[in-house]
Amino acid sequence: MLALIPDHAPIDVMMAEILPMISAIRFLEKEAASLLKDAPLSVLGRPIWLWGVKSHISRRPLGVVLIIAPGNYPLMLAGIQTLQALAAGNTVALKPAPGRTALLKHFVSLLTQSGLPQGVIHILPEDAGPKAVQEAFDLIVLTGSEETGRKVALAAAQNLTPTIMELSGADPVFVLPSANLSLVARALHFGLTLKHGSTCIAPRRVFVHGNHREALGAQLALLLKNSGANHQTHYPALDKLTLTIEQAGGSVRKLGAATILLLDADQAALADVDLFAPWLALIGVSDMAEAIQIESRSRHALGASIFGDEKTARALAKQIPAGSVTINDLIVPTADPRLPFGGARASGYGVTRGREGLLSMTRAVSVSTRRSGAFHLLHHARILHGKFSR
Structure with a gap:
């Protein structure tokens, strides 16, 4: 399996692809049956005019699900989405x-060897996406860019096909005054180097008090220098971004394979971009209230991280629109198979993974059975209904 993803480091493939998918499989084995079984409604709380009626909610499969897989996490994301669709x-x-x-x-082939019937999964050609989305699938799940x-x-709307959009982010990191800058620097270094920055919830916009920005930048630079990470790849879109930053008065630092942008609060919107590469922006703010104001105007809302004392961080988390928030960590906690994953705004809509992701592969059907007490169907009631309906 490792050899089939040669462009990513084996440790990244194991940690970010294989282990999370194994955890997701175990989650489905343990929880799927109970989550998908019929759920009877209690008679307590039943409206009085429905005396004698028993109801339950049934989860039914949608039919055929089209999954458009990404290149950055080609096994974990495509695998979990596929397994959830099949489990449903x-x-x-x-x-x-x-x-x-x-x-x-x-x-x-591994699923087939494990007993999955032939034909349950059909692999399309790599260039089949534009044509496939015009077909009448029952659900389309896309992991990709905002543009895609x-x-x-638009194509799915022609057939009224529902979609789940797991799109890219420009994830904020909020560094509270109480944060351990050494911990923050290590986390940012991890986020920058994991899969060479090709992670949708990699740290991009780091809001830090202006007095701490240089200290944090120095610690991050030291880590990048000592790690020897020098995976040199040319990113034309990043070149364009750095030119825009320099023209706007910001600073650009090249540290091996990584690009660090130094911005003031009024330049923060320049870093609110969907760009896969090893880069991030250190944005100096006067306080976290200013950072939240900037975040309220951001286009993306996928993930976010907060570093600092837990009480303050939890309060701040309530003000962040992202679909996933981590405190004193980033990226890794979102691999918990119990957690739904999805964003808002330009980062998409709907969720995959977790309980909610599994249920999104189904539709809810309500079934009600009356066993007695149908007053509205009695003969005299129908006569009265006809009289007063004239």
Whole structure:
């Protein structure tokens, strides 16, 4: 399996792909049956005019789910979404990202060896995306960019096909005055180097008190220097961003493979971009209230991290629109298979993973059975209804 993702470090593949998917499988094995079984409603709270009626809610599969897989997490994201769709009773059409067909074919072969019936998963050609989204699938799940999300949503609307959009972020990190800057620097270094920065919830916009920005930048620079990370890849979009930053009066530091932008609060919007590369912006703010004001105007709302004392961080978390918030950590806690994952604004809508992600692969059907007390169906009641309906 590791050999089929040669462009990512084996430790990243193991930690960020294989282990989270194994955890998700165990979650489904343990929880799926109980989450998907019929749920009877208690007679307590039943409206009095429904005396004699018993109801339950049934979760039914949607049908055929189209999953458009990403290239940055080609096994974990595509695998978990596929397994959730199958666990809910659907069949799957799986469209790999460029260069990932061999990986997903191997994944499907392992499922087949484990007893999955032939034909339950159909792997599409890598270039089949534009045509596939025009077909009448029962659900489309996309993991991709905002631009791709718009195109898929427009095409899906022609058939009124529901969609789940897991789109990119420009994740904020809030560094409280009480934060341990050494811990923050280590976390930012991890986020910058994990999969060479190709993570949708990598740290991008780091809000830090102006007095602490230089100290944090110095600790991060030391870590980048000592780690020897020098995976040199040319990112034209990052070149364009750095030019924009310099023209706006910000500073740019190249530290090995990483790019660190130094911005003031009034320049923060320049870093609110969907860009996969090893970069982040250290944004000097007067306090966290100013950071929250900036965040309230941001286009993306996928993940966020807060560093500092827990009580203050929890209060701040309530003001952040992101779908996933971590305190004194980043990225790793979101791999908990019990947690739903999704964003808002330009980061998409709907969720995958967790209880909510599994249920999103189904539709709810209510079934009500009357056993007695149907007053409105009695003969005299129908006569009265006809009299007063004239």
